[in-house]
Amino acid sequence: xxxQNQSLPTSLxxxxxxxxxxxxxxxxxxxxxxxxxxxxxxxGTKILPGILPVLLYTICLLVCIVLWNxxxxxxxxxxxxxxxxxxxxxxxxxxxxxxxxxxxxxxxxFGILSFIVVFLIxxxxxxxxxxxxxxxxxxxVCYSFPPIQLNxxxxxxxxxxxxxxxxxxxxxxxxxxxxIQLPELSVLFFLISHTLLAFxxxxxxxxxxxxSDREGGKHTFVIFFGNRKTHLIIRYxxxxxxxxxxxxxxxxxxxxxxxxxxxSILLSxxxxxxxxxxxxxxxxxxxxxxxxxxxxxxxYIWFSTFTFSLILVLA
Numbered sequence: 001x002x003x004q005n006q007s008l009p010t011s012l013x014x015x016x017x018x019x020x021x022x023x024x025x026x027x028x029x030x031x032x033x034x035x036x037x038x039x040x041x042x043x044g045t046k047i048l049p050g051i052l053p054v055l056l057y058t059i060c061l062l063v064c065i066v067l068w069n070x071x072x073x074x075x076x077x078x079x080x081x082x083x084x085x086x087x088x089x090x091x092x093x094x095x096x097x098x099x100x101x102x103x104x105x106x107x108x109x110f111g112i113l114s115f116i117v118v119f120l121i122x123x124x125x126x127x128x129x130x131x132x133x134x135x136x137x138x139x140x141v142c143y144s145f146p147p148i149q150l151n152x153x154x155x156x157x158x159x160x161x162x163x164x165x166x167x168x169x170x171x172x173x174x175x176x177x178x179x180i181q182l183p184e185l186s187v188l189f190f191l192i193s194h195t196l197l198a199f200x201x202x203x204x205x206x207x208x209x210x211x212s213d214r215e216g217g218k219h220t221f222v223i224f225f226g227n228r229k230t231h232l233i234i235r236y237x238x239x240x241x242x243x244x245x246x247x248x249x250x251x252x253x254x255x256x257x258x259x260x261x262x263x264s265i266l267l268s269x270x271x272x273x274x275x276x277x278x279x280x281x282x283x284x285x286x287x288x289x290x291x292x293x294x295x296x297x298x299x300y301i302w303f304s305t306f307t308f309s310l311i312l313v314l315a
Contacts (some may be wrong), residue, residue: 008090008097010229019070019092019103020063026298027201028065029306030057031164035172037309038187054172057133060114063141067107071100072144072151086285111137129282131189132171139163154219155191156164157202165198166191167188190308193244197301200237203230204297207282207290234297238275240313241304244269260311264269264304271300 009018030261031192032054070077070092077091093100115133122129142148143159150159169191174180182188206213206220207227222230242264249261274296281289 008095015097016106017099018090019067021066025059025062026170026302028058028062028164029055030302030309031168031194031198034190034305034309034312035169036176037312038169038173038183040177041187041315042173042179042183043177047054050121050176053117054175054254057117057175058168058172060110060117061136064111064114064137064258067103067110068140069144071103071107072149072234074100076209076212076216076218079216080209082098083212083215084285084287118175126175126178129175132174136171139167140265152218154221154224155197157206157221159314160202161195161199163198164201165195168193171201180199186248186254186257187305187312189244189247189251190284193241193248194305196241196244197236197304200234200241201298201301203234203237204294205283206230207293208287212283225286227282231282235279238268238272238300245304246273254315256311256315260308263307267300267303267307271296271303 009015013120036047036051036054039050074093078094080088081091081094084160092098092103114137115130118129139159140163143151143156143163150156165185170180183191203221206222207230209218209220210222210227213220221233225233245264246261248264249258252258275293278289278293278296282293
């Protein structure tokens with residue numbers, strides 16, 4: 001079998017576009033859109049001047065995280081490339097797409113740019129803007145880099161759950177409305193739902209790396225509980241998501257919020273059987289089934305987040 005790195009990008013621009021993994025950007029961009037919609041729901045058009053800066057902030061932070069993550073995961077990426085030369089996608093450092101030093105330097109530059117955006121646009125009127133921006137990068141340092149390196153010690157999924165599911169939309173909303181108060185119940189319930197969705201995505205990301213993570217000394221939910229039990233945990237999380245989405249409609253007698261609850265039920269009827277059935281096939285090293293499984297799961301997550309964000313704007 002031929003190695004997948006036959007299709008490596010050749011131009012410098014193509015190499016950098018591959019390294020920043022732009023197809024995965026909805027994972028952070030949609031929580032940002034949720035935070036912006038939440039702010040719009042509370043303060044309307046007053047938040048419009050801040051829309052482009054918060055998008056720029058998220059993109060800078062996202063590129064920083066992606067590049068640093070590849071830099072920190074070089075060891076397990078090399079192991080996976082060695083174990084599965086024809087079944088894993090090209091790896092940025094092991095396949096020579098870009099050198100490790102370039103990834104670290106570029107990631108650092110984009111991390112600094114995220115600070116600059118917050119400092120120039122928001123720090124004068126938001127007392128916590130800069131400390132929380134620094135905290136965002138510090139959390140990722142704890143996630144990937146020694147000495148804490150939670151991604152290797154069993155805490156990576158929890159950190160991603162809190163960072164992507166809860167913290168990022170809350171911080172975006174804070175930058176736009178200067179408020180850290182808890183939202184009304186309908187938004188709070190979806191914030192909980194969104195956090196559970198982020199947790200399910202974090203757990204699913206460990207399936208395709210189970211063998212290489214174990215050999216590289218990386219501890220994830222899949223390593224601790226195994227493939228089958230982790231699939232079961234994700235199913236329970238998705239049922240929890242549906243429960244909180246139902247509460248949004250039942251506790252807010254508003255046609256717009258009710259429409260989201262109805263749409264959430266329809267999404268569940270469509271995606272849950274696909275996720276359940278593909279999950280049965282997505283065993284250890286069944287890479288094709290794992291990719292289809294994660295595709296169904298991420299589409300469900302992204303449709304849910306985008307729909308609720310739209311609902312907030314309409315409400």
